[in-house]
Amino acid sequence: MLSSELRKMARKNREEILSKSVIPKSYWESIETWLGQTGLGDVYLDAYDAIGAWWAAQEAERLGYTINFIRSGCVPSRWFPDGENWNMAKAEAKYQLTKSWAELIEKQALVKK
DSSP states (O other), X not given: OOOHHHHHHHHHHHHHHXXXXXXXXXXXXXXXXXXXXXXXXXXXXXXXXXXXXXXXXXXXXXXXXXXXXXXXXOOGGGGOOOSSSHHHHHHHHHHHHHHHHHHHHHTTOEEEO
């Protein structure tokens, strides 16, 4: 179990990263909610990993899949939406997820809903 102090530090780090990012503020609460509901906020203490996992999960869900992050072996920070603006950040993150798709299939980390 993680200490409450460690959880607070991880959340504060995510808040700092989000405030510097191009991710719209309207998503921030849903990111924290998702991380709490899935328990991945306790797994991915690095803000880039946690937010990248959230983003990839949302994209996979749109396609009818769930990602098994433990099985994937991928570092979710590669899917962190980063760029000049939100549209460019989403495009780059989608590109990175697309590059990872074959690896996710190979490792049986995608579960059809």
